[in-house]
Amino acid sequence: MKVFKAKMETKDYLLAGIYDRLTLLVYANTKDAQKGRNKPKMLLDILDKEKEQVNSFNSSEDFIKAKERILKNIEEKECDIDE
Structure with missing residues (x-):
């Protein structure tokens, strides 16, 4: 597939x-x-x-990078709400 x-x-x-x-x-x-x-x-x-809407990754490193990017975006949005 x-x-x-x-x-x-x-x-x-x-x-x-x-x-x-x-x-x-x-x-x-x-x-x-x-x-x-x-x-x-x-x-x-x-x-x-x-x-x-589904993502796939070729390696665990790609998954970890994407996860970190998503978490960073969430943290930035939470900081914007607090201000």
Whole structure:
């Protein structure tokens, strides 16, 4: 997965795609679809947005550097609030 920069396994993408298409087929037969309202949210879009917030690291050193940077930012923000 890392080589292809995939966020999920292929089977998960396929299952989410099948779910999305089925949802659209069911939605297409409703009165809301005829009027163009209440369109269902696509599962693939939701999953991709959630996965974008996840970070990965190539080594423990990279993780430690990122952790220190995050903690430093938090401390700086707390100092700004106290002032």
